Amino acid sequence: MRTPALVMDRSKILSNIRELKTALPRFRIAYAIKSNSHPEIIRLLREEGSHFETASLPEIQFLMQQGIPGEEIVLSNPIKTSETIASAIKLGVTVLAFDSLDELEKFHPHKETAQLLLRIKVPNEASMWPLTGKFGSPIEWWPDIFEYMEKHSIPLAGITFHPGSQCESVTGWENAMILTWRAIKMSQEYGLKPYIVNIGGGFPIDLGRDIPTTEEIAATVNAHVDEWAEEGFVPKELICEPGRFISGSAGYLVSKVVGTAHRDKNWAYLDCGVFNGMMETIDGIEYPTLSNATGELEKINLCGPSCDSVDKMYEAKLPTLKTGDKLIFRGAGAYTTVYASSFNGFHGPEVHFVESVRDPSDLFALVS
Amino acid sequence: MRTPALVMDRSKILSNIRELKTALPRFRIAYAIKSNSHPEIIRLLREEGSHFETASLPEIQFLMQQGIPGEEIVLSNPIKTSETIASAIKLGVTVLAFDSLDELEKFHPHKETAQLLLRIKVPNEASMWPLTGKFGSPIEWWPDIFEYMEKHSIPLAGITFHPGSQCESVTGWENAMILTWRAIKMSQEYGLKPYIVNIGGGFPIDLGRDIPTTEEIAATVNAHVDEWAEEGFVPKELICEPGRFISGSAGYLVSKVVGTAHRDKNWAYLDCGVFNGMMETIDGIEYPTLSNATGELEKINLCGPSCDSVDKMYEAKLPTLKTGDKLIFRGAGAYTTVYASSFNGFHGPEVHFVESVRDPSDLFALVS
Numbered sequence: 001m002r003t004p005a006l007v008m009d010r011s012k013i014l015s016n017i018r019e020l021k022t023a024l025p026r027f028r029i030a031y032a033i034k035s036n037s038h039p040e041i042i043r044l045l046r047e048e049g050s051h052f053e054t055a056s057l058p059e060i061q062f063l064m065q066q067g068i069p070g071e072e073i074v075l076s077n078p079i080k081t082s083e084t085i086a087s088a089i090k091l092g093v094t095v096l097a098f099d100s101l102d103e104l105e106k107f108h109p110h111k112e113t114a115q116l117l118l119r120i121k122v123p124n125e126a127s128m129w130p131l132t133g134k135f136g137s138p139i140e141w142w143p144d145i146f147e148y149m150e151k152h153s154i155p156l157a158g159i160t161f162h163p164g165s166q167c168e169s170v171t172g173w174e175n176a177m178i179l180t181w182r183a184i185k186m187s188q189e190y191g192l193k194p195y196i197v198n199i200g201g202g203f204p205i206d207l208g209r210d211i212p213t214t215e216e217i218a219a220t221v222n223a224h225v226d227e228w229a230e231e232g233f234v235p236k237e238l239i240c241e242p243g244r245f246i247s248g249s250a251g252y253l254v255s256k257v258v259g260t261a262h263r264d265k266n267w268a269y270l271d272c273g274v275f276n277g278m279m280e281t282i283d284g285i286e287y288p289t290l291s292n293a294t295g296e297l298e299k300i301n302l303c304g305p306s307c308d309s310v311d312k313m314y315e316a317k318l319p320t321l322k323t324g325d326k327l328i329f330r331g332a333g334a335y336t337t338v339y340a341s342s343f344n345g346f347h348g349p350e351v352h353f354v355e356s357v358r359d360p361s362d363l364f365a366l367v368s
Numbered sequence: 369m370r371t372p373a374l375v376m377d378r379s380k381i382l383s384n385i386r387e388l389k390t391a392l393p394r395f396r397i398a399y400a401i402k403s404n405s406h407p408e409i410i411r412l413l414r415e416e417g418s419h420f421e422t423a424s425l426p427e428i429q430f431l432m433q434q435g436i437p438g439e440e441i442v443l444s445n446p447i448k449t450s451e452t453i454a455s456a457i458k459l460g461v462t463v464l465a466f467d468s469l470d471e472l473e474k475f476h477p478h479k480e481t482a483q484l485l486l487r488i489k490v491p492n493e494a495s496m497w498p499l500t501g502k503f504g505s506p507i508e509w510w511p512d513i514f515e516y517m518e519k520h521s522i523p524l525a526g527i528t529f530h531p532g533s534q535c536e537s538v539t540g541w542e543n544a545m546i547l548t549w550r551a552i553k554m555s556q557e558y559g560l561k562p563y564i565v566n567i568g569g570g571f572p573i574d575l576g577r578d579i580p581t582t583e584e585i586a587a588t589v590n591a592h593v594d595e596w597a598e599e600g601f602v603p604k605e606l607i608c609e610p611g612r613f614i615s616g617s618a619g620y621l622v623s624k625v626v627g628t629a630h631r632d633k634n635w636a637y638l639d640c641g642v643f644n645g646m647m648e649t650i651d652g653i654e655y656p657t658l659s660n661a662t663g664e665l666e667k668i669n670l671c672g673p674s675c676d677s678v679d680k681m682y683e684a685k686l687p688t689l690k691t692g693d694k695l696i697f698r699g700a701g702a703y704t705t706v707y708a709s710s711f712n713g714f715h716g717p718e719v720h721f722v723e724s725v726r727d728p729s730d731l732f733a734l735v736s
């Protein structure tokens with residue numbers, strides 16, 4: 001196996017989706033393919049009954065090439081061209097998100113077919129990679145939006161939110177479910193009849209930090225759904241959109257040290273960096289990191305192989321590294337290969353699937 | 369022409385390299401292909417006698433596929449694997465940079481063939497995209513490095529530096545040339561015989577900010593070279609490595625508005641963003657931006673088409689934008705397509721070459 005490589009653990013992908021199915025039995029799972037769109041993941045998940053979440057027409061077309069029908073695809077990007085909307089609906093992708101009046105206006109020709117979900121703005125404080133700011137309808141917009149829908153007979157299919165990627169506190173879901181209920185009640189006051197709730201993704205994985213368990217998150221979400229039922233609202237459809245949760249913890253990024261230098265700090269230059277796989281490190285994501293080196297631990301500044309100084313990752317505590325040493329980044333199955341370019345001639349990780357990774361350090365032996 | 373598109377102006381590429389040849393007539397120009405490695409640019413520049421600067425073996429192999437021989441290629445990445453070094457030298461790429469003892473040790477097998485340039489650390493304060501920190505040998509390392517080279521009979525071919533990409537003050541070159549002279553004198557004291565000086569890139573382009581002219585930069589550089597001659601040091605070879613200067617100002621990135629929203633600020637969602645071309649905006653690069661919209665100017669937060677909230681660019685003062693409006697980013701011929709991934713299904717700009725762009729706004733008519 002040549003580095004950089006991404007080793008994906010099939011059994012972990014399966015146990016991840018099964019864990020979510022058990023915790024949220026009433027939910028339709030739509031895997032966010034932006035996290036890792038490898039066809040083998042699509043195939044494995046489909047066998048488990050998973051549906052898929054997309055953001056663009058090329059993503060929809062890619063899924064259809066893998067044999068996924070439109071009704072198993074959700075288009076959750078709140079801002080799209082009219083052409084994308086028309087093509088998606090024509091392909092049978094009828095569940096779509098929006099978050100503003102500007103976007104809503106594009107749906108006049110599709111009011112018979114589109115199942116529109118209002119993406120509401122919810123707090124993202126607990127997220128490592130927050131998604132608020134760019135998207136999300138704040139509460140003060142809802143009256144105008146609901147009034148417009150009612151007036152123009154554009155049905156509201158439901159409400160959706162995103163607590164932010166890698167959301168590390170149950171509070172993220174707690175607040176979002178309360179706001180969702182507020183949006184449902186308000187929309188009903190305007191005569192709308194929502195019947196879908198899509199809670200997005202954000203389910204965290206083990207990156208060496210404190211995170212709630214899937215059961216804890218599910219307990220909060222399920223309790224709210226139960227309360228709604230007591231109030232007479234039983235959604236016809238509940239959706240969740242895990243990405244990192246399914247693919248992230250199943251992936252091990254394997255890299256080799258190209259060179260070292262002892263500058264202001266200890267630096268190690270790896271064959272995988274910001275532009276060929278480790279993009280999320282620029283905004284604070286750090287992967288639990290192990291190496292085949294031995295000896296005393298020291299702080300080492302990890303960076304990528306390119307000539308670009310933005311290609312710097314983070315400081316890790318590792319045994320002294322030398323050229324040729326190997327590193328494994330846990331939790332790197334999501335948001336790595338999908339961001340990779342070939343900048344400076346350094347290509348993204350080759351992807352390998354294995355049945356199961358019992359001990360990550362077993363992977364060192366596979367590196368040529 | 370579908371958007372996003374990158375329109376490259378052939379005549380501007382040629383006038384850029386000719387301007388540099390005129391200003392620095394004693395210098396061998398090695399175009400930094402990492403800025404834009406399109407084969408048509410390679411072809412145009414080669415006809416002008418340009419050589420090429422690379423950072424990796426795949427970049428060298430790519431150039432050779434375009435018919436460029438090894439002796440016209442420089443490998444300026446200061447940190448490389450031993451395999452890359454051996455392959456490059458075998459392919460005739462003998463001018464290589466290094467910046468530390470750790471890296472120098474890899475050159476024992478190649479001391480007869482490698483023309484080693486010590487990459488010295490120089491101030492990067494005037495640069496929009498600084499390159500110091502990750503690379504560069506500080507002055508306190510030089511004695512050990514020169515002593516090691518002398519002791520092990522590893523010849524020092526010369527000195528190289530980089531003032532940082534888009535360096536916007538002549539001071540950047542002034543300081544670097546003084547430090548280069550210090551390094552040359554010191555190396556001679558150790559019995560080494562440097563004969564190459566490579567001043568790297570950093571030549572700025574018009575991004576709507578104050579920049580020195582090429583003549584001003586060249587005047588500083590040439591004056592130092594002349595002073596060295598008076599002191600008896602006439603380098604056998606002078607090299608410069610322009611990237612952005614050649615390709616940046618020749619490129620116009622054309623994008624369309626996918627949607628708008630009036631949140632805390634005015635937002636415009638474009639079909640080109642951080643992950644499919646506009647990567648440099650995350651670290652402060654802003655392109656002079658024009659649109660085909662008319663009306664009063666307002667501040668608009670530009671962002672990309674993906675579902676990712678990191679996909680935000682910068683605030684521009686533009687007429688109110690609406691869905692379907694077109695935007696042109698000037699100075700975007702470098703460090704755009706080369707960083708593009710297909711994240712979320714949004715592909716990088718299609719590249720089109722034209723003979724000449726007289727008025728950038730003519731390009732609006734080409735958009736379908």
